[in-house]
């Protein structure tokens with residue numbers, strides 16, 4: 001799979017990062033950082049999307065609609081714009097789903 | 098103890114507040130506690146539902162408040178500010194923190210913040226049945242020990258555990274159970290900064306520490322919480338404290354590479370996660386139940402949409418077929434009352450009879466026969482959609498489209514309702530989280546042609562000009578809704594919020610809860626809306642009887658005939674149309690044979706009726722939801738749009754048709 005490499009500041013630009021929206025359905029990733037406005041980043045953190053947390057992309061809505069993710073045992077819907085601001089490191093999944 | 102000395106033993110009063118995330122079962126617990134003994138209203142000056150009730154238990158009179166559902170106690174949404182101000186300032190005797198046992202970690206995030214606020218917390222560990230179904234088992238004693246507060250497992254829908262919960266609340270309130278709440282401590286770097294700021298807060302702004310715990314203020318300013326920061330600015334030394342906190346926050350941010358609120362959220366979540374792991378055992382891997390299957394098809398990429406359309410059609414038929422049936426039923430039931438009243442009042446002068454009968458009773462009748470028959474079915478369906486969990490699925494499907502209007506998925510529901518009746522649609526806009534979103538959604542909703550406006554469009558343009566023209570008007574309206582929505586989106590201040598929404602699992606709705614919700618909301622609507630409907634009706638009747646309406650129409654002549662190119666007589670029906678929009682057409686036809694109007698005049702009249710001023714019932718709903726300033730603003734904008742578009746249509750169409 002091809003991913004857009006995200007380049008930015010220091011510590012994490014050597015790792016393979018992608019936007020949450022770029023995960024495939026059923027794929028997992030670990031949140032590295034959320035980019036975007038102060039209010040958005042804060043809201044995401046409060047809903048449990050903090051750096052270092054594992055998320056699973058459950059479903060992508062059609063027509064560029066929102067994505068459904070599972071984080072901390074809860075299902076959340078994130079608008080495409082919101083989700084594209086969450087950068088994750090994909091987890092090489094060895095288990096079945 | 099002090100309580101008991103001051104009051105007689107049989108009338109001890111307690112104030113208890115329910116706090117928790119959305120969809121954990123707070124309302125069900127609230128209903129179990131208070132039964133029908135409850136009042137639903139709004140928080141003063143806020144579009145946030147406030148439910149309050151009383152119960153009697155072992156010699157205590159307990160006042161229970163159902164706080165709005167929140168995930169956090171930051172200043173993000175109105176709900177969060179309302180909740181934490183109530184807890185911090187009103188200081189209820191006990192807070193019942195209702196927690197969803199099937200999502201403990203996320204729920205504990207709020208619990209930790211309640212403990213930061215140093216509130217007396219009792220935890221209701223709810224939905225243990227649902228958690229068990231998912232294979233989640235929670236060690237209650239261990240959780241209670243780790244948090245240092247009582248934890249009572251409950252199943253709200255069956256009422257199991259509610260009695261123990263009440264006993265625990267009373268025991269905490271009268272001091273039989275001593276709380277030893279967990280002291281929420283962050284990692285060393287954060288903790289050091291919090292304590293330093295706290296010390297400064299205690300020294301410099303002791304007045305504020307009388308209301309809020311000093312440590313909590315320190316945490317909030319370190320997180321740069323807008324509400325607390327602006328409160329601090331009222332104090333002389335506030336600026337100094339803020340400058341110091343800002344410095345500390347940027348030190349932290351340098352170290353972690355994250356904004357300070359994210360650092361603190363991460364710290365809280367790591368505590369929550371540790372506690373949740375410690376007390377949870379996962380058993381048998383969960384089977385796929387009907388809930389998941391339903392979720393899969395209703396949010397399916399393709400199938401989801403026909404299902405959504407089906408749900409909307411069903412909702413419409415129920416509200417509007419049921420509503421019109423109820424409406425005509427009530428009309429036939431009460432139809433004679435008006436003439437009977439006129440007979441009873443015959444001893445009074447004719448004008449007085451007209452004002453009382455048409456103004457007062459006419460208004461009440463309109464409320465009963467026009468507003469209520471549509472609102473009650475709407476409330477029932479709203480409660481069903483809320484309780485089952487379908488609402489977030491519909492929002493999920495429609496999010497992308499709604500972004501085009503500058504809103505997000507949730508606004509779809511009220512917008513669709515607007516095609517039936519603006520009143521429930523405006524009330525439905527409260528599902529939007531922020532004031533900004535609520536205002537945009539409500540504004541857009543008032544422009545959607547409701548059933549009454551459809552009567553005018555079809556009865557005038559559709560009948561005399563042709564269906565294609567009526568259809569064109571509809572499409573034109575839709576385009577205008579999108580354009581004006583976008584303008585409002587650009588013009589209004591504030592950060593637009595994208596969709597961040599929990600998708601709670603599907604549940605079987607409970608009839609009792611749906612009916613209780615419907616009953617309380619209807620009661621509230623009657624109290625607020627009826628006086629306004631009656632006052633509006635009274636004012637217009639008085640204008641009519643006293644002959645003032647003649648002056649009004651003469652005054653409006655330049656506008657009606659000059660600007661809009663309508664016959665002068667169109668003024669009167671437009672004024673009465675404020676009472677109910679289809680009335681505009683009925684009156685118009687009584688004054689002038691409709692066939693004699695030109696095509697352009699018909700279209701212009703329909704356009705004006707479509708957009709000008711919301712009807713009285715809608716204005717009442719707007720006042721109820723937004724307060725008078727925003728209601729005025731929306732009304733004025735609507736009138737301007739109607740005049741502008743009407744005038745332009747008159748000129749353009751005259752040119753084209755000539």
Ligand SMILES: Nc1nc2c(ncn2[C@@H]2O[C@H](COP(=O)(O)OP(=O)(O)O)[C@@H](O)[C@H]2O)c(=O)[nH]1
Nearest residue numbers: 119120121122123124125224227252253484604
């Ligand atoms: N299985 C189960 N469902 C519950 C329980 N408590 C509430 N519910 C359901 O959870 C949903 C949300 O409840 P509600 O009281 O409206 O949540 P609120 O948003 O916290 O007020 C409803 O569908 C309830 O019927 C419980 O103890 N067990």
Ligand SMILES: [Mg+2]
Nearest residue numbers: 120123124166
């Ligand atoms: Mg509720």
